[in-house]
Amino acid sequence: MSRPPLPPPLLHLPYETGAFRMALGLQSVPEVEWLEIDATYPAQLAERRRLIATRRAEVIGALPGTEAAQQELLAMLAAHLPRRYPGWFDSAGGVLENRLDGTRQALATPDPLAALGGLVQEDFCLLRQEAGEIHLVGAALCFPSRWRLAEKLGRPLGLVHQPVPFYGEQLQRPVDRFIGLLKPGRLAVRLNWSVIDDAALFQPSGHDRAEPAGTVTAGNAGSSLVLRVERQSFRRLPESGLVVFGIRIHVTPLAQVTALPGEAARLREAVLALPPAMARYKSLLPFRPALLDYLDTEVARGG
Incomplete structure (x- = not known):
């Protein structure tokens, strides 16, 4: 079977105009939209495998008792990929063949999270309900x-989301309720965004920065800043009952975003609407004046 070319990345633009509000913003999607594979796959998979090999303790982790769920997720992925992308993946004899990079992954592996981390561009977190609360119990988290x-x-x-402003008051109960009631076979997706001054995919630190960033100016903000979007997915493993929280990262130069008609104005309104605590959490404060000046200029140009 001939291998279809990898498509360009999707450009998600989830920031909203109007008054700021905390909302889940979940949408049900069909099975075929579980994962996103695009032209950035080769570079991102190389980076994921490098991180797993050199910084494993930072990107792979799981609690005892999650082994069956890890294997179940790997088996689910191995069934999904050839069905969804038959030109890129094939599964036979307990081995998943990756035709995009010529690798073969045995499905019977003592290290399923590392295997998952080196197969697709998504990160995966495992969530388990314990004593009425949802706990993070495992992850392959490269980005x-x-x-x-x-x-x-x-x-x-x-507690995982404790640093997020307003989460405890406005989102914790809806999130816990949604995850607790999520049925096998249902797939839901939401988007989260930020503008940051670092295009690196692996970013374990950096929230709440407030010191001035003199290197970002209105003149270079388009090339110095990026729109970082998390496409988050949720589905329940039917056998173990754990919920899989997927995170796919998209990083786009800001100039590419503001080149689209009306997007500079939309983003400007969204940035202005952020409460101070959320702007600080998103680390916008160091370059917020430069960002707004840049967006003002782009809006004047018709952006």
Whole structure:
């Protein structure tokens, strides 16, 4: 079978105009939309495998008792990939063949999280309900958005998200309720965004920066800043009952975003609407004046 070319990355633009509000923003999607594979696959998979090989303790972790769920997720992925992308993957004889890079992954492996981490561009977190709370109990997390797996593993989601402004008051109960009621076979997706001054995919730190960033100016913000979007997915493993929280990272130069008609104005309104605590959490404060000046200029140009 001939191998179809990898498509360009999707450009997600989830920032909203109007008054700021904390919302889950979940959408049900069909099975075929579980994962996103695009032209950035070769570079991202090389980086994921490098991190697993050289910084494993930072990107792979799991609590005892999650072994069956890890294997179940690997088996689910091995069934999904050839069905969804038959030109790129094939599975036979307990081996998943990756035609995109010529590798073969045995499905009977003592290290399923590392195997998962080196197969697709998504990160995967395992969530388990314990004593009425949802806990993070395992992950292959190669591209964290400024948080450390070792600091969060084993904690309930309320504590995992403790640094997020307004989460405890506005989102914790809806999130726990949604995850607790999620049925096998249902797949839900949401998007989260930030503008940052670092295009690196692996970012375990950096939240809450407030010191001035003199290197970012209105003149270079388009090339110095990026839009970082998390496409988050949720589904339940039917046998173990754990929930798989997927995170796919998209990083786009800001100039590419503001070149689209109306996007500079939309982003400007979204940045202005952020409460101070959220702007600080997103680490916008060091370059917020330069960003707004840049967006003002782009809006004046018709962006």
